[in-house]
Amino acid sequence: MRRTSTALRLTGLTLALVLTSLLARDTSAQVYPGLQTKFDFTRSLINGRGTTKLADLEGKLVWVEFWGTY
Amino acid sequence: MGTSVPAALKLQDEYQDSLQVVFIEGSRVTSDQMHAFAIDKGWFDVGTAAMWSKEAPFKTGESVIPSYALLDPTGKVLLKGVTTRDHKKIEEALEEFAKARKKGPKDLPKAVSKQVAEFYKGKPGKALKALSALTAEGSRASSEDQAAAQTAIDTLTAAVERDLKRLDWLLDNGFYAVAEDELSDLRKGLKGADEWTTAVAERSTRLESDELKSERSAEKALLKLQKKLYSKGTGKVSAKSLSAIAEKYPGSQAAARAEALIAVVEAD
Numbered sequence: 001m002r003r004t005s006t007a008l009r010l011t012g013l014t015l016a017l018v019l020t021s022l023l024a025r026d027t028s029a030q031v032y033p034g035l036q037t038k039f040d041f042t043r044s045l046i047n048g049r050g051t052t053k054l055a056d057l058e059g060k061l062v063w064v065e066f067w068g069t070y
Numbered sequence: 071m072g073t074s075v076p077a078a079l080k081l082q083d084e085y086q087d088s089l090q091v092v093f094i095e096g097s098r099v100t101s102d103q104m105h106a107f108a109i110d111k112g113w114f115d116v117g118t119a120a121m122w123s124k125e126a127p128f129k130t131g132e133s134v135i136p137s138y139a140l141l142d143p144t145g146k147v148l149l150k151g152v153t154t155r156d157h158k159k160i161e162e163a164l165e166e167f168a169k170a171r172k173k174g175p176k177d178l179p180k181a182v183s184k185q186v187a188e189f190y191k192g193k194p195g196k197a198l199k200a201l202s203a204l205t206a207e208g209s210r211a212s213s214e215d216q217a218a219a220q221t222a223i224d225t226l227t228a229a230v231e232r233d234l235k236r237l238d239w240l241l242d243n244g245f246y247a248v249a250e251d252e253l254s255d256l257r258k259g260l261k262g263a264d265e266w267t268t269a270v271a272e273r274s275t276r277l278e279s280d281e282l283k284s285e286r287s288a289e290k291a292l293l294k295l296q297k298k299l300y301s302k303g304t305g306k307v308s309a310k311s312l313s314a315i316a317e318k319y320p321g322s323q324a325a326a327r328a329e330a331l332i333a334v335v336e337a338d
Contacts, residue, residue, distance in 0.1 A: 030131035037145045039127035045092065046105050046122035047114070049248065050239030054127055054145055057090045059229050061167055062141040063160065065078055065153055066130055068096010 077157065079113055081164060082120045087190070088168045091120040094127070096135075102337035106304045109334070114300040181211065182218045189226050192255070195263030198226060230266060237273055244323020246286050247293060249277060288324035291315050296331070304335045 031037060040053040051057060075093065082091040095104045101124050108114060108122060130137040130150050139150040140160060148163060149156065170176070171190045174183030181204060189197035204211045204219035211219065233256060240249035253274055260266040276282070292315050299307040309332045316325040316332075 030129045031139050031147045031150055033147050033149060035147045037128055037139075037141060037147060041123060041125050041127070043101065043123070043125065046101065046108070047118070048121045048123075049245060050236055050243065051121060054141070056232075056236075057092075058145065059143050059232065060088055060090045061085075061143065061148070061164060062145070063078065063081075063089060063091045063138060064094060064127060064141065065075075065091065065136050065138045066094045066096060066126065066132075067136050068094070068126070 075111070075113065078153070079116065079118050079120055081161065082118055083116065085164050085168055086119060088171055089164055093120060093122045095122060095124050096126070100337060102333045105334045106337050109300060110303045110305075112300075112303075178222070179212075179215045179218050181215055182222050185219075186222055186226070189229075192259050194226065194230055195260040195266065198223060198230075198263055201226070230260070234269055234273070241273065241276055244285055244289055244327065246277060246282065246289050249273075253277060284319065285322050285324065288315065288319035288322040291318070292324040292328055295328075299331065299335070307335060309335050 037054060041048075041051070045051050054062065078091050078093070082089060099107070104122060104124065113120070128139070130139055132150075132152055134152045136153045137151065138153045138156070138160070140148045140163060142148050149159060151159075153160070172187060174185075174187035176183070178186065182201065185197040185200045188200070201219045201223045203209065205216050205223065209216065233252070237249055237252055237256070240246070240252065253270065256266075256270050257274070260270055295307060295311060295315065312328045312332045312335065315328040319325050
């Protein structure tokens with residue numbers, strides 16, 4: 001009984017690790033030069049004066065700087 | 071957020087008309103804490119146009135911070151990478167874009183390109199009028215020039231409409247001082263463009279109306295306190311002084327902004 005339980009736990013752990021690794025390698029939302037972007041913010045931007053989406057900034061170059069790993 | 075922020079702020083200031091910097095904060099701080107941090111760093115004191123958010127619009131896939139993506143005016147990704155590594159590359163792209171904007175797009179007929187450049191030099195009314203003349207009946211412009219002029223009219227008209235929409239947001243949300251500056255620029259820039267004169271005049275009338283008198287006084291009081299907050303930091307402006315504005319002008323836009331700033335001051 002104890003062996004079965006340990007085996008189940010190990011299988012679960014392995015599955016979780018595989019899943020985490022697959023998710024970490026998900027590059028679907030990553031941008032690359034040439035990609036057309038579009039995004040709506042759900043909260044007002046600080047100092048945004050009405051900006052709710054990237055399209056509101058059209059007409060200028062937009063430098064999006066990330067202080068976190070995305 | 072560290073040393074590369076002032077570098078981005080410097081470029082934001084330098085390229086006001088052609089660049090918008092948006093910082094995305096990824097740590098576990100709240101939006102109010104992030105705002106307080108930026109205030110205490112003095113980043114608002116310089117009157118920056120940069121914006122901050124905690125929502126990532128996309129991923130850069132970089133494991134080093136700060137990472138970035140530079141988008142063209144239509145939202146297409148031009149560059150991406152690590153800011154500190156690519157700073158020169160970003161600066162060059164900005165310089166090139168600003169220069170091209172001053173000269174007008176190379177891929178357009180000369181007559182059209184010249185007017186696009188005039189538009190971005192602060193003369194949108196004059197530029198749109200000249201472009202309309204190119205497409206008018208009886209115009210001697212070639213069909214190619216006429217087609218290019220029409221495309222330019224559509225794009226530039228959308229830009230003016232965006233400015234007016236932004237102005238409406240400022241008026242609706244109590245940012246009257248900024249609205250006044252922007253209205254003044256629009257009034258000068260659209261002088262002679264009859265189709266826009268009414269739209270600008272309507273907004274001027276609204277701003278000067280008796281209806282907004284009390285709201286504008288409230289904003290004036292708030293801006294005085296906000297100036298102190300931005301120059302001295304969150305520790306030097308009390309929640310009590312911000313509350314006093316909210317109490318003196320209940321239900322006003324300035325009261326709502328003062329209350330939002332209380333959360334920022336208290337989040338520090």
